[in-house]
Amino acid sequence: MRMIVCVCQNVSDKTLCRMVREGGVRNLREARAALGVAAQCGRCAECARAVIGAELDRQARTCAATQPRPAIAAG
Numbered sequence: 824m825r826m827i828v829c830v831c832q833n834v835s836d837k838t839l840c841r842m843v844r845e846g847g848v849r850n851l852r853e854a855r856a857a858l859g860v861a862a863q864c865g866r867c868a869e870c871a872r873a874v875i876g877a878e879l880d881r882q883a884r885t886c887a888a889t890q891p892r893p894a895i896a897a898g
């Protein structure tokens with residue numbers, strides 16, 4: 824289900840997450856530059872921060888789960 828994060832710019836959580844995954848967005852400042860999020864009334868700032876943080880956490884967990892574990896030396 825799609826949720827609008829920024830009403831002023833009509834930016835959804837899916838769009839914001841995609842910008843984190845594919846566009847290199849890592850914080851609110853970068854989201855503002857890329858999408859205009861929180862650039863007008865600013866009411867979406869906290870929600871946008873939360874969405875960005877959750878997506879970064881999800882990426883970190885996925886990355887940690889898929890990376891090969893280092894070999895343990897016998898001895």
Ligand code: FES
Pocket residue numbers: 828829830831832859860861862863864865866867868
């Ligand atoms: S709701 Fe995002 S700037 Fe107004």
